[in-house]
Amino acid sequence: MTRSEKDDNLSDQWTAKVRTLVVEKLPPEKLLPDTQPAYLTSWAYTFGILTISALSVVIISGTVLALSGPSWWHVSSIGRFVNSLHLWSVELFFFFMVIHLWTKFFMAAWRGGRTLTWMTGVIAFLASIGAAFTGYVSQLNFDSQWISTQAKDGLNSTGVGAYFNPLNFGQMLAFHIAILPATVVIIVVLHILMVRVKGIVPPLPKKRNEILDVANEYSGDKK
Amino acid sequence: MVNLNGNSKVLHYGWFLITYSNLMVIVLMFLVFIIAIALPSPTRKHKIIEPNKEVAKDGQVISDTSAGGDDL
Numbered sequence: 001m002t003r004s005e006k007d008d009n010l011s012d013q014w015t016a017k018v019r020t021l022v023v024e025k026l027p028p029e030k031l032l033p034d035t036q037p038a039y040l041t042s043w044a045y046t047f048g049i050l051t052i053s054a055l056s057v058v059i060i061s062g063t064v065l066a067l068s069g070p071s072w073w074h075v076s077s078i079g080r081f082v083n084s085l086h087l088w089s090v091e092l093f094f095f096f097m098v099i100h101l102w103t104k105f106f107m108a109a110w111r112g113g114r115t116l117t118w119m120t121g122v123i124a125f126l127a128s129i130g131a132a133f134t135g136y137v138s139q140l141n142f143d144s145q146w147i148s149t150q151a152k153d154g155l156n157s158t159g160v161g162a163y164f165n166p167l168n169f170g171q172m173l174a175f176h177i178a179i180l181p182a183t184v185v186i187i188v189v190l191h192i193l194m195v196r197v198k199g200i201v202p203p204l205p206k207k208r209n210e211i212l213d214v215a216n217e218y219s220g221d222k223k
Numbered sequence: 224m225v226n227l228n229g230n231s232k233v234l235h236y237g238w239f240l241i242t243y244s245n246l247m248v249i250v251l252m253f254l255v256f257i258i259a260i261a262l263p264s265p266t267r268k269h270k271i272i273e274p275n276k277e278v279a280k281d282g283q284v285i286s287d288t289s290a291g292g293d294d295l
Contacts, residue, residue, distance in 0.1 A: 043259035095248065099256050 047100035054093035061086040117194040124187040134176035
């Protein structure tokens, strides 16, 4: 078998097809670039990485808390410290994520075929709210009891109470330490990969009439 | 400085109801957002590469797609 015949046979395999597709869509120089466009030199472009940094601390502190059990932080000074670290990193995570959302919303970041990038961001945001909520009701204190009884009434009115019950501590803990964090992390990874594939969105033009041109072009109302 | 274990104080005006701590966080987010847009980045002083332009070592522009509508 000649080299080219061998290559032809290999290209029929699904692994070779997936590899070709991945490298085509996301070559190494795009996955880990060493240069970026000039418009990135703005504070407005820093909130995505700040959100990811806060998420890293959330995941690390949450892993320590999960491995030590849900009541550990009540009875140990180190536990209280790790719990505080978890709480404040979540506060920063949402703080930076909301500003990231504002900056991207006001520059219409879904332009240039970036719809999937935008949508993965939306899903990550919604999944994060769910993760934060199930975290609140997993605290095993009066606060969590109050929040879960209030949320139970609201959720039962929508009909999801049979599948998502805030008074069921085990279910809430499973959602908080397994299902929702995994969802958030997977979606965030997809979000970052989409940013790499499509590139970071350029800012809108400074002049009003140029912005209108962009808006018209995007809505299909081309001159 | 701030007692986080006490009862939260709320701002209540008609239908509008929010704790002062939440209101403070939202105001702070607005401030950081505005500052981030207004404040020039210190990395501006570095040599920057024009977007959508591929430049050769001698400085000559090889390709320029900035006029294209691909990104819009």
